[in-house]
Amino acid sequence: MTKALNSINSNLKGYKLEPLLLPSKQTVVNIDSLSEAILISILSLLPTKVASRLSVISKRWRHLWTGVTAVELKLEQLLYCIIKSCFKLVCNHKVEEIQVTSASFIVPRCIFQCETLVNLDLNRRKSFRPHSNANKIMSIAGNS
Amino acid sequence: MASSSSSSLSRVVVKSSDNNLFVVNKKVASQSQLLKQCIDNMEEKGTNDVILIPLSNVTSNILTLVLEYCEKHADFADDDNNNQELKQWDHEFLKKFDYATLNSLTMAADYMVTKSLLNLCCQFIADSIKDLTVQQIRQIFDIKNDFTPQEEADIKNENAWAFR
Structure with missing residues (x-):
């Protein structure tokens, strides 16, 4: 076996299909x-x-x-308390990344207390006050 | 790249489930973590024989595609500047396939632990089913609806927010 393979090895540049044996059976995969x-x-x-x-x-x-x-x-036209409980829920589920794309959004405090959060992206959100330095990456892209 | 000693081989032979042999450049093979692991293990043993890796779950037509992908990505492995060109190539590469091929390719990428190809396939499938209705998805993928009409209605009620 090794000898045969060696001869194939020396004859070919890259990979190449060797139609040595049976043709492949086409099976339907969905x-x-x-x-x-x-x-x-x-x-x-x-x-x-x-x-x-x-x-x-x-x-x-x-x-x-x-x-x-x-x-x-x-989340459309929701009360702040509902948004807050949504975020509390994801923060409790060890979320690693949060992206917010909203022009008017009050950042709930729980986000800054979330220990697992690695990436916080407050796109289009201009000013906020972080409560903790647990977050490793923060990106704030202001659209004025 | 992993360090290569003078005794290490530059190529390996991969065998598909239908017993076709492919001679693969080591750098290309290393795009698959499964193949890379096999090569590393063999090299640790200090073998000088040609390494033969049998893949019992991948047919030769699918393996050809995986290797085509690996070869392209191995070319770009050392430089990040051409990302855009590579992305374009990825897209053109997947666009050619029907769903059956795409699904087989996804399974092969999973089995061969070629993570970037797996992610690419998942993204492509997600994009293509995103705008389909449940009925269309069942038809296209020939999935039998094994719910009774009552059960189906119950689920829709349970997740009413999603069906609004």
């Missing part, structure tokens, strides 16, 4: 044959609302979306 871990990574890349809608696809998909590692929510 998205449902992906592992749960991969499906969850795909769902994590979708807006959370879209991901949760996919729970009705089939029984296998029923709870997949609850495993997403990123949450993207549009």
